[in-house]
Each structure stands twice: as structure tokens, then as C-alpha cells.
Amino acid sequence: MxxxxxxxxxxxxxxxxxxxxxxxxxxxxxxxxxxxxxxxxxxGYRPPGRARPVAGGRTNVLALVLPPAADVTAPAVMERVASVVTAARAHGQDVLLATRAEGPDGLRQAADAALADALIVTDVRAHDPRLPLLRTLGRPCVLIGLPAEPDGLTCVDVDAEAAGALCVDHLAGLGHRAVALVGPPPRGPARRVARGFAGAAARAGLACAAHSCATAPDAVRRTAGRLLRARPAPTGVAVHGGPLLEPLVGAFEEFGLRVPGDVSVVALGPDPLTGPAGRPPVTSVTVPSAALGARAVELLMRRLAGEPVPGVTLLPPRLTRGASTAPPRA
Structure with a gap:
């Protein structure tokens, strides 16, 4: 041993x-x-407690590891869980949902206690503390999320750079010449979105700015004010993250701007966004949660079958046209 x-x-x-x-x-x-x-x-080292529960056998069970803070009733999470279960069932697999524990210890519990042949680990961050353990679990794993160093791992995620570029391409196609991105601090996926946004703006010759913004109402109003004072002021704005969408649209209205008459808004999120209550759907750039879950199962089944799989799979975003974008005023 x-x-x-x-x-x-x-x-x-x-x-x-x-x-x-x-x-x-x-x-x-x-x-x-x-x-x-x-x-x-x-x-071939296996830390104590990592022995397979069925020696030499298959359980036909996949463990789906959700972060303990996840709201399992949230539509995006529920859609991802449902897609994993549906795709697994098509392969004759059951799914065990693991949600309680956190960090490397929680992952080890899921790997040891769950009678699972393989794991799908969600909400993986750029410098996730679970990464060292994931590389040594001794059973197939697929990660939903893209770490900073994906070598030796199998990951599936949104093509965040393409999502940022798609926002700009849509606004440029409508005739906007000054655009802005509002979202979280540029870390992980947000950094990739910002890079794609800026690159597409440069290629199209557009004036471009990026603003990090918290979701607190005062912070959103300050950001909206900065956008209006900019020269040139953007006529097209991409909003990265559902929680920012409604307060930012509300702040624009407080300043006397109409969407899309005075400013066009594109939302980036995991699923199509409806925007503030009672308003028409916004133009959205998304990769549905169901697509991530289904692709993770596909990659995992290929790994269980001994087939080669790519280390990183990025799913292309899609744009759903809504009522929040229009050509700029002449």
C-alpha cells in the first residue's frame, strides 16, 4: 500500500x-x-477513506456536487439539476445530489460517502480550494466552471469572451458607436466577458468603457450617473448579472432616460432574463443552464467509457432579441 x-x-x-x-x-x-x-x-496514492464502495464494480450513480449556498429552488439551478438527471437517465445512470458540505472536506465526503462512479462539480472558481483534491480523486470528474489552471481537469463552461463580444456585435449592428459594460469586478468569468467586450469594441472602432458596480441602489445610481456624464455617453449598455439589471434600468429612468429610446440595454446571464417586473423581455446573451448540465454528463460518460475528452469545453452563447435594444437616435 x-x-x-x-x-x-x-x-x-x-x-x-x-x-x-x-x-x-x-x-x-x-x-x-x-x-x-x-x-x-x-x-497511485489514495488517501485513507477513498476506497471504492463497490470493489471492482460500477454503481451506475453520478454525484452532482452543488455549492452549499446554492438556492436549489432558483430556476437556473433547478434547470441544471433537471438537465443532469435527464441526461444521466438516458445513459442508465442515477444521480445523487450533494449540497451540504463545503470546500475540500465537503468534496471528499461526497467522493467517499456517495456510492458514485463519477462526479459533476458545479460552481468551480478560478482559484477554487477544491482543485488539488479534484486532481487526485481517482475517479472521473467533470467541472462546471473554468479554473485559472485547468491542466489535468475536464471542464465545461460558458464561452464568456464570446458572450462579451456578442453584446458589442449586436449593439454595433444597430448603429451604436459608444458602448459600456456594467458588471462585477473583473475576476474569473467577468474578466473574460470584459476582455471579449473590449476586443469586439476595438475591432468595430467603438468608444468603450467598463464599470464595476455593486448591487446596492446607491452604487447603481452612481454608476448610472457616471455613464451619463461620460463623453461620449454610451447609447448601448451591456449589464453582466441579473441582480444589476432592474436597478440599473430604474436608475436610467430616474435620470429621465427611456429604454430603448435613449439607451439600449443587453443583459448577460445564465438564462434569458425578463427584466423588471411588468416589462417586456430584455435582449439577452446567454448559455442556458440546461446546456451546461447536459454537456457535463456527456463528457463524464465518455470518460467512464475510457474515451478521450477535451480538457476544456466552452459552450457558445446565443443572443435572444428582446424589447430593450434599438438603433440609437439620429
């Missing part, structure tokens, strides 16, 4: 460093983590 001391010796580190690299409980340099992960793979 391979022990943690054998891994430490192969990687040239202490056993405690191996433990920290696998658990994510303390920061470890990227170079050290890679040496530990390589040693784990080479030696």
Missing part, C-alpha cells in the same frame, strides 16, 4: 506538505503542488 510518506519522498517534501497540498487547508506554491500531484498520480 502506498503511504503519504512515499508520496512525500517522491515529491521531495514533508508529509504535512502533501497533506496541505491535497486538502487545500494551507497555501502551497504552484510548483510544489504540481510535484505532489505528479507523485500522487505516479504512485
Amino acid at each position: 502506498v503511504r503519504i510518506t512515499d508520496v512525500a519522498r517522491r515529491a521531495g517534501v514533508s508529509p504535512s506538505t502533501v497533506s496541505y497540498a491535497l486538502s487545500g487547508k494551507r497555501p502551497i506554491s504552484a510548483a510544489t503542488r504540481r510535484r505532489v500531484e505528479a507523485a500522487v498520480r505516479e504512485l
